[in-house]
Amino acid sequence: MSRIEVLKTYKIFIGGKFPRTESGRFYPLKHNNKIIANMCLSSVKDFRNAVVAARSAQGGWATKTAYNRSQILYRIAEVLEGRKAQFIEELETQGIAKSKATQEVELSIDRLIYYAGWCDKYIQMHSTVNPVSGSYFNFSVPEPMGVVAVFAPEDSGLLGLVTQICSIIAGGNTCVVLASEHLPLCAISFSEVLATSDVPNGVVNILTGKIAELSAVFASHMNVNALLYCGSDSNLIKSIQVLAIDNIKRVIVRDNSDYMDEKYENLHYIYDFQETKTTWHPIEQIGGAGSGY
Amino acid sequence: MKQYDFLNSPTIDQVGVEDRISRITARSIKKEAKMHGLLMALNMIDLTTLEGADTEEKVKQLCYKAHHLHDAIPGLPTTAAVCVYPNFVKIAVNELKGTNVKVASVATAFPSGQSSAEVKLLDVKMAVDNGAHEVDMVISRGKFHSGDYSFVFDEIAMIKEACGKDVRLKVILETGELGELDKVRRASDIAMYAGADFIKTSTGKISPAATLPVTLVMLEAIRDYYYETGIMIGMKPAGGISNSKLALQYLLMVKETLGGKWLTNEYFRFGASSLANDVLMQIVKQKSGIYQSGDYFSKV
Known part of the structure; x- marks a missing residue:
């Protein structure tokens, strides 16, 4: 008797759980006119719930030691390595050649390692002691902005997504990500990797759906601190920039070119979502006996 | 009034209660009805601070907030009351002079209620003398569990007497410590027959605090008491109600169990700090x- 294959239901990822969209809607994902999966068509409310999860996770994630954050990112890479075959197969299902798919998965793992390495170093690289006139010790350090909403690159379902997510969370931010509309499978499988890699619930939340439906709420939500768009639709860029004004969200636009390129291993991707905090400290209370700054 | 035997309090069908609640939580309230409910909920809040770390300044800030909820929106209601420890009552009364925000004070060795009658009476007297409009007392759960219902009844009656006519008494059952719903019902009956003006679920110090099932049981007790005596008793779920959706579900439950007459802050309150x-x-x-x-x- 032939066996009936058990197919996976691709759900969304909010606060460490895998709910279906509250709207109950879906869209068929096709390749070569064949339906390969039904994806959740996430609603505004799903986004709202994801922001609540991301906000409540943010404080705890940012106050973990940098070293621990680094370990967790490394752990994601380890778990992804163990599930390489599944991701390669998934990319192939979506129409990517096997050799290209293999390269994409391997590079995704390496990119995680790259950003894992920066977790406990980027602060030192960007901190300064500032010369001031007066008996103060004055220093500036980067701090995470908070919750970042991300429109993941449309044409790089895994590598592009991983690159953006890991550079954001390496810096102590949490994020809500809208996966690529026509390459969403790996995004949901990647959230299974995140869920089993000691990443605290809510640090990364992944939705699937249509950017046209969700861009306005991504850009206008007052509890989102920054916005990342990977693409080149100039009308969309303009509209999200306008909507982001209310709470002066930082809007970062990155072009959507070849994610295999080494330029995506970029320390400045971390700084894009950092604020600089400058502190004035009376010298008398910081120096050891007899020392001066 | 005929003597009520608390051993004969109705027993509760837990499965039935849960089924009723699951139907209430499945409903969605939108647009105008939602807006109406939200404004109503604001006006029913007992804005509460009951921390060991409370200071005069914090109480003052809380009082200011009670009648300046969000000045960016004109025409918002005030909260119903602020709820503080007895030693802050004087400050709160002073801060809220000229507003319609009431001052409620917890008393009777809140939150455990483990003390002598003298101490509890003094606690209440202090709150009342300082001008509290409402007193939130806790019942003696230990005595209740030992089956000493007369003790619990007499204590509530004694506190009500100490409050006098003008100060409304809310009786906290601390349902999280009572266990099953049968006991919640029995404690509700005892409190109402002993003279409570309000029955209240929890202190907020014990988990679980207010839940929908427990509140439904208490609302039904209030309804039966009303049929029996014609007296309207208020209800106050407290603790754990921190979002609007849940608050609207409570309002829905009140409306459908007791009717629109109860949908005012005279008869329904939320004990909450972050709601x-x-x-x-x-x-x-x-x-x-x-x-x-x-x-x-x-x-x-």
Whole structure:
């Protein structure tokens, strides 16, 4: 008797759980006119719930030691390595050649390692002691902005997504990500990797759906601190920039070119979502006996 | 009035209660009805601070917030009351002079209720003498569990007497320590027959605090008491109600169990500290269409 294959239901990822969209809607994902999966068509409310999860996770994630954050990112890479075959197969299902798919998965793992390495170093690289006139010790350090909403690159379902997510969370931010509309499978499988890699619930939340439906709420939500768009639709860029004004969200636009390129291993991707905090400290209370700054 | 035997309090069908609740939580309240409910909920909040770390300044800030919920929106209601420890009553009364916000004080060795009658009476006297409009007492759960219902009844009656006619008494059952719903019902009956003006679920110090099932049982006890005596008793779920959706579900339950007469802050309150901000954020969202952030609302 032939066996009936058990197919996976691709759900969304909010606060460490895998709910279906509250709207109950879906869209068929096709390749070569064949339906390969039904994806959740996430609603505004799903986004709202994801922001609540991301906000409540943010404080705890940012106050973990940098070293621990680094370990967790490394752990994601380890778990992804163990599930390489599944991701390669998934990319192939979506129409990517096997050799290209293999390269994409391997590079995704390496990119995680790259950003894992920066977790406990980027602060030192960007901190300064500032010369001031007066008996103060004055220093500036980067701090995470908070919750970042991300429109993941449309044409790089895994590598592009991983690159953006890991550079954001390496810096102590949490994020809500809208996966690529026509390459969403790996995004949901990647959230299974995140869920089993000691990443605290809510640090990364992944939705699937249509950017046209969700861009306005991504850009206008007052509890989102920054916005990342990977693409080149100039009308969309303009509209999200306008909507982001209310709470002066930082809007970062990155072009959507070849994610295999080494330029995506970029320390400045971390700084894009950092604020600089400058502190004035009376010298008398910081120096050891007899020392001066 | 005929003597009520508390051993004969009705028993509760837990499965039935849960089924009723699951139907209430499945409903959605939108648009105008939601806006109406949100404003109503704001006006029913007992804005509460009951921390060991409370200071005069914190109580003052809380009082200010009670009648300036979010000045960016004109025409918002005030909260129903502020709820503080007895030693802060005087300050709260002073701060709220000229407003219609009442001052409620917890008393009777809150939250455990483990003390002598003398101490509890002094506690109440202090609150009342300082001008509290409402007193929230706790019942002796230990005595209740030992089956000493007369003790619990007499104690409530004694505290009500100490409150006098003008000060309304809320009786906290601390349902999280009572266990099954049968006991919640029995404790509700004892409290109402002993003279409570309000029955209240919890102190907020024990988990679980207020839940929908427990509140439903208490509302039904209030309804039966009303049929029996014609007296309207108030209800106050407290603790754990921190979002608007849940608050609206409570209002829905009150309306459907007791009717519209109970939908005023004379007869229904929420004991909460963080609910107000969530309701405010929802109101701004309803008006502007934009999801809000706690960063732009007062933190008190």
